[in-house]
Amino acid sequence: MALAGLLRRRVRVSRPVDAETYPKRRLTLVIAAAVLLASLPMLTTYILLVLSSFSETLVTGAEFLEGKPIRFTLRYWEALLSGRLSAIVMTPVTINVWETILNTLIVALGVSLVVTLASTLAGYAFSRMRFRFRERLMELIILLHAFPGVTLLIGVYLLYIWTLASLLHGVGGAGRAFAVFAYTILARASLEIPMSVWMMKGFFDKIPWEVEWSALIDGASRIRTWLEVMLPQVKPGIAALAIFSFLAGWEDFIYVYVFLYLGTEGKYLTLATLIDQLVGNLETAELPLAAAAGVLYLLPTIAFFALTQRLLLEAYTGGVKA
Amino acid sequence: MVEVRLESVSKRFGRVVALHEVTLTFEDGSFTAILGPSGSGKTTLLYLIAGIYKPSSGRIYFGDRDVTNMPPNKRNVGLVFQNYALYPHMTVYDNIAFPLRLKKLPRDEIDRRVREVAKLLHIEELLERYPSQLSGGQQQRVAMARALVKQPDVLLLDEPLSNLDALLRIKIRAELKRLQKDLGITTIYVTHDQSEALALADRIVVIDRGRIQQVGTPDEVYARPRNLFVAGFIGSPPANLIPAKIVARSGSACVAIGDTVYCPDKPLSEKLARFQEVIVAFRPEHATLGEEPAENMVSIEAEVYTVETLGKENIVTLLVGATPVKVVVEPSVRPQPGSKLFINVEPEKLMFFDPETELNIEYIEV
Ligand SMILES: Nc1ncnc2c1ncn2[C@@H]1O[C@H](COP(=O)(O)OP(=O)(O)OP(=O)(O)O)[C@@H](O)[C@H]1O
Numbered sequence A: 001m002a003l004a005g006l007l008r009r010r011v012r013v014s015r016p017v018d019a020e021t022y023p024k025r026r027l028t029l030v031i032a033a034a035v036l037l038a039s040l041p042m043l044t045t046y047i048l049l050v051l052s053s054f055s056e057t058l059v060t061g062a063e064f065l066e067g068k069p070i071r072f073t074l075r076y077w078e079a080l081l082s083g084r085l086s087a088i089v090m091t092p093v094t095i096n097v098w099e100t101i102l103n104t105l106i107v108a109l110g111v112s113l114v115v116t117l118a119s120t121l122a123g124y125a126f127s128r129m130r131f132r133f134r135e136r137l138m139e140l141i142i143l144l145h146a147f148p149g150v151t152l153l154i155g156v157y158l159l160y161i162w163t164l165a166s167l168l169h170g171v172g173g174a175g176r177a178f179a180v181f182a183y184t185i186l187a188r189a190s191l192e193i194p195m196s197v198w199m200m201k202g203f204f205d206k207i208p209w210e211v212e213w214s215a216l217i218d219g220a221s222r223i224r225t226w227l228e229v230m231l232p233q234v235k236p237g238i239a240a241l242a243i244f245s246f247l248a249g250w251e252d253f254i255y256v257y258v259f260l261y262l263g264t265e266g267k268y269l270t271l272a273t274l275i276d277q278l279v280g281n282l283e284t285a286e287l288p289l290a291a292a293a294g295v296l297y298l299l300p301t302i303a304f305f306a307l308t309q310r311l312l313l314e315a316y317t318g319g320v321k322a
Numbered sequence B: 001m002v003e004v005r006l007e008s009v010s011k012r013f014g015r016v017v018a019l020h021e022v023t024l025t026f027e028d029g030s031f032t033a034i035l036g037p038s039g040s041g042k043t044t045l046l047y048l049i050a051g052i053y054k055p056s057s058g059r060i061y062f063g064d065r066d067v068t069n070m071p072p073n074k075r076n077v078g079l080v081f082q083n084y085a086l087y088p089h090m091t092v093y094d095n096i097a098f099p100l101r102l103k104k105l106p107r108d109e110i111d112r113r114v115r116e117v118a119k120l121l122h123i124e125e126l127l128e129r130y131p132s133q134l135s136g137g138q139q140q141r142v143a144m145a146r147a148l149v150k151q152p153d154v155l156l157l158d159e160p161l162s163n164l165d166a167l168l169r170i171k172i173r174a175e176l177k178r179l180q181k182d183l184g185i186t187t188i189y190v191t192h193d194q195s196e197a198l199a200l201a202d203r204i205v206v207i208d209r210g211r212i213q214q215v216g217t218p219d220e221v222y223a224r225p226r227n228l229f230v231a232g233f234i235g236s237p238p239a240n241l242i243p244a245k246i247v248a249r250s251g252s253a254c255v256a257i258g259d260t261v262y263c264p265d266k267p268l269s270e271k272l273a274r275f276q277e278v279i280v281a282f283r284p285e286h287a288t289l290g291e292e293p294a295e296n297m298v299s300i301e302a303e304v305y306t307v308e309t310l311g312k313e314n315i316v317t318l319l320v321g322a323t324p325v326k327v328v329v330e331p332s333v334r335p336q337p338g339s340k341l342f343i344n345v346e347p348e349k350l351m352f353f354d355p356e357t358e359l360n361i362e363y364i365e366v
């Protein structure tokens, strides 16, 4: 579709094109074609998943070749969204999907907020301030990024258990829930922060010093300069960071599984752990239910790419001005 | 509205000495031009006054206040950066209004002042645009408007008109000068363009390699350059410099330029007597060309090398020995390259420099 749009646009151009935009359009065309080709297998999987969630049995793609009809049903979606899973799932689990979505959302938003805030502040500091051990710290951050997150899990888990048993001993209800979520969010966010700090530093590096000085001379305080002159100029970076870390939080399995699920004896589910539960407890015939949960799980990712794809393409073809 | 004073201010970047022991006073309400070649420390000097850089040593005063450690946002200076430094995410209007918003002025007052200064700089039609949609010259004028609109105590301008066409430049600098006098803003103006400096400034500061070479009125700097650098830098084309020997004639010191011997009067000849060699300098516009040596003039024989025709005048380059000398002549004068002519200069227009210290001997106390 994007390709067709591009082709149309290409044909319509009759007035002279700026030297700057002309070669870019052709490049975009090539890139779009390549990306489409490369993402074909992934795209097929997505489509099959969505189809499965609306059909009586799992759609594998073979049906189309054999000419078998796909029997359409909303049964699994109804069951999933109303939480009446006990009819389908063997073990008597009662799952509130809306609560699960809310949990997932809390984790995703929390990770997004923590990562964005921390990296914007730290990125600015690394870009603009001279302090002791600045270079050392920056190298350390790269090192942290290179460290696989799973290996940290054991240490973080021990700390978590200890915190729950000692500091939070006797704390129940909302207080405990808050602590559990905060812990999960911080632990997951810390995996994203090193790379994000570097990314934000890059964005701040691009702003000329003179622009910042200019604000100071105009009478702005440092904080005001940061808020009103520096931040607006790194907005694209902040947006990208917020989205990527949101997706990271939304999609995370291992941290959420260990801290939110295992750590609380199965009290808090997110979509990722829910799917894990479903797949583990379902008869093969009922797998479309898991497919429905999977579609929910992938929704933000798809929405994000659908939204930004247009933006990216337009930015490439020079349609969008700063 | 305030006097700016630097007391032996130095600025070092690592091992680079950008400014060395600068002591300068910019009088309240004065218009000073800073002239110097690229990399001489002009921008550094402005940044020190604005508070962007802290001096490595020395102190800076605004009137009686010691501002050496005062942050830039407390100094009430306006600065037009060499690269404009507009806020790319704000419209021209918001760029200009930004300093006023920070002062928390009422909305209509801000609007009035923004439109006033925009009119002055001929950018009224650009107010809704973003900086990326402006030409270099337009951006420069927006930067100027932003610096002027807050009516600063000190106005610092780093080559603010370099991107404007000649016509607009003359127009805007006339308005700048009038505004500066009306508001009494102490103004420091960095420029490469000497004619601009000579036309605008009450005083000129010539700087080279981080050191002040001369401070004086445009006339002084032009007519009595303190050293060889100033003589060779000011004026277009700059002063001619010819090495000469000091010879004794009937008991007094005379200057031998090639075959020409010139014997000056008493005070000067006494000063010259202390040297074996000097460098003689005169301005291209102070010399004339002739077939014959002229009376009461110092006449130097030379061979014509090239003639540049500039329309309202011609510049003739001649060789005195091996030293090239330029003379500005009427457009009708076009001597043949290779021909021998005499360069005639009035004795009062000659300047003499000590080749060792490079100082004008006028400035050497006996
Ligand atoms: N931040 C810095 N770090 C290191 N050296 C610097 C820095 N800023 C300036 N310098 C050096 O200090 C000297 C003076 O620089 P400055 O920018 O003041 O020159 P300028 O007179 O403004 O030149 P131009 O006319 O080219 O703008 C130069 O040698 C420059 O390389």
Ligand SMILES: [Mg+2]
Pocket: B042, B043, B044, B082, B158
């Ligand atoms: Mg400069």
